Structure formats: structure tokens, C-alpha cells
Amino acid sequence: MARHVRHKNKREQTTFQVPPPPPGYKGAHRAESERVLPRRIAGVAVAVGIVGAAGAAAHAMTGQFSPVAGGADLGGVPDHSAPIGKVETVHAVDLGSETARIIRQDQLAAMQAFNQASGVAQNGYAARKAAEEQAAREAWEAAEARKPPKQRQIEGWIREAIGVLAANGTQITEDSMDEIYTIIIKESNGNPNAVNTWDSNAARGTPSKGLMQCIDPTFRAYKLAGYDDIYAPVDNIIAGVRYTYARYGGFGNHPGLVGISQGSGYVGY
Known part of the structure; x- marks a missing residue:
């Protein structure tokens, strides 16, 4: 099994070195569903210790993750300065921005749920208020009808x-x-x-x-x-x-x- 080598680049970013494919290999780009990518993003973020948010951690717990695959999925690019035919360097990705995007999605979902619940509560209050006013009006009318x-x-x-x-x-x-x-x-x-x-x-x-x-x-x-x-x-x-x-x-x-x-x-x- 090929080994992935992790090191720091000049900008103190974590990188992964992967060996080139064997001769004659016709690789294909791997496309994964939108549900898998957020898991892997969150998985990488948790693995390198940069995520403390509950939303990202929750995504990480929903499936398996691979730091290396996650780095590639996040948009790693080959290091053209590396010797051709020996190794390629996958640059570290700005995981913070991807994590923030996931957290924002969680926040928006939570806010939408809260607003929906608030709307239901407001509608319920308005209905109760209208019912109380109607009952009071009917009681007043009944009392008036009993008067001479x-x-x-x-x-x-x-x-x-x-x-x-x-x-x-x-x-x-x-x-x-x-x-x-x-x-x-x-x-x-x-x-x-x-x-x-x-x-x-x-x-x-x-x-x-x-x-x-x-x-x-x-x-x-x-x-x-x-x-x-x-x-x-x-x-x-x-x-x-x-x-x-x-x-x-x-x-x-x-x-x-x-x-x-x-x-x-x-x-x-």
C-alpha cells in the first residue's frame, strides 16, 4: 500500500505527499454525493484539530472520514515545483472557510426551524386571543340580552x-x-x-x-x-x-x- 507523507510547506500549512500513479493507469475523477462531502470536510477538520463547533462535529459523526481523501476532495492542487515522476504535493486547503460554511448552514437551518416554530406559536396565540375576544363578546351580548x-x-x-x-x-x-x-x-x-x-x-x-x-x-x-x-x-x-x-x-x-x-x-x- 502506498504511503502518504505529511509535511509543512513554507506557509506552515499541512500538506500531503502522494506517489504518482503506476504506468498505464487511467484514473478518473471521483465524484461523491453532496451528503458525503460535508462529512469528509468535517472529518478532516476534526482530524487536524481545528474544529470545535458542534455542527461540524455532528457531521463528522455521521460517517467514516479520511484525512487524505478529505484533503483531495477539498480541492487540493498538485505542487508543480515537485520533481515530475517522483512525488506530487497536495497543498493544504483552507479548512476554516469550509468549516465556517458548514456551521453557517447549520445555523441557517436552526434559525429556519426556530422561525417556523415561532410562527406556529404566534398563530396559536392569535387564535387563542381571537377566541377569548369572541367569548367575551358573546358573554357581553348574552348579558345585554337578559336586561330589560x-x-x-x-x-x-x-x-x-x-x-x-x-x-x-x-x-x-x-x-x-x-x-x-x-x-x-x-x-x-x-x-x-x-x-x-x-x-x-x-x-x-x-x-x-x-x-x-x-x-x-x-x-x-x-x-x-x-x-x-x-x-x-x-x-x-x-x-x-x-x-x-x-x-x-x-x-x-x-x-x-x-x-x-x-x-x-x-x-x-
Whole structure:
């Protein structure tokens, strides 16, 4: 069996010397599958101790490797300065670049797998989120359907008034829906045309009117432009809420709501 001689060239690269073929030998270039070449590249890299990457090591473990054959497959070229008919020198190849290519392929494959997994996770999250929102919407619709028509109507007026108030600078959201609804039920029982004819305001000639039972001077002081009808549900709510904010700082100090929370009953405001 012919021996391969390994030595260092002037650039401190490892080289292999191989004997020439016997006379009359008609050699042929050996072509190997793409799956074999990466194994042999990695095998050579591991054999000469220049690869520490897990990706290349994994390729090396998948099959047999030969340092000499690997060097040839990597593109070794004959040393034309060597005496013809005696030996040929196969120059060392830049294994680092080939190893880096293999590692990059592994990294790209891993990244592709990660992105695919991430996409599946994101799609799963979006589906769960959509399902939760759909369930919440259906639950809200079911709760609304169970309410009496009168309550749904009043809450519709309140919701519209809150939108107008918020658009005009009042710090209010639909979180205040229950408080406003309670005041309306206690003050007028939800009747937009209600008029109080028996209290002290009525005795002075300024009876309370509408859903939140505003007297005319209070309504004129706290209404918004374009919402001028004291009997119109949204207009009356706007004035009543703005008055509550101006006098009590919000619903937390509204005397009727405070009375309910303390168990002493509702008190007109």
C-alpha cells in the first residue's frame, strides 16, 4: 500500500505527499454525493484539530472520514515545483472557510426551524386571543340580552352622553355607567319627561326635570352647546354629570351614591 507523507510547506500549512500513479493507469475523477462531502470536510477538520463547533462535529459523526481523501476532495492542487515522476504535493486547503460554511448552514437551518416554530406559536396565540375576544363578546351580548328593554335603552343614552362628555374634556369612561344609571333610576325612574312638583325647588318655581332631575338654572349652566333640551335624555345626562363633577368632584362624593354605600339610602343631590 502506498504511503502518504505529511509535511509543512513554507506557509506552515499541512500538506500531503502522494506517489504518482503506476504506468498505464487511467484514473478518473471521483465524484461523491453532496451528503458525503460535508462529512469528509468535517472529518478532516476534526482530524487536524481545528474544529470545535458542534455542527461540524455532528457531521463528522455521521460517517467514516479520511484525512487524505478529505484533503483531495477539498480541492487540493498538485505542487508543480515537485520533481515530475517522483512525488506530487497536495497543498493544504483552507479548512476554516469550509468549516465556517458548514456551521453557517447549520445555523441557517436552526434559525429556519426556530422561525417556523415561532410562527406556529404566534398563530396559536392569535387564535387563542381571537377566541377569548369572541367569548367575551358573546358573554357581553348574552348579558345585554337578559336586561330589560328599559335598562338597555337608558344605558344606550348614558353611553352616548359619556362619548360626548369625553370628547369635550370631561375625564369619564363607561366605567361610570353603573353610577349614572343608579342616579337616573333613583331620581326619575328612567323617565325623560319626569318633573318634580313637590320638593323645595318646585316650591321656588324651578322644578327638577328630566332623567337626572336638573333644575333649569343648573341645566343652563352645565349643558354643552348643541345639547340644549332639558328633556332630551342625552342632553340632560350631560348637564347632570358636569354638575356632579363641578360640585362633588365626581361620583365618589355624590351624596346619593355615598348614602347607598353606607347603607343609609339614596339622598337627592
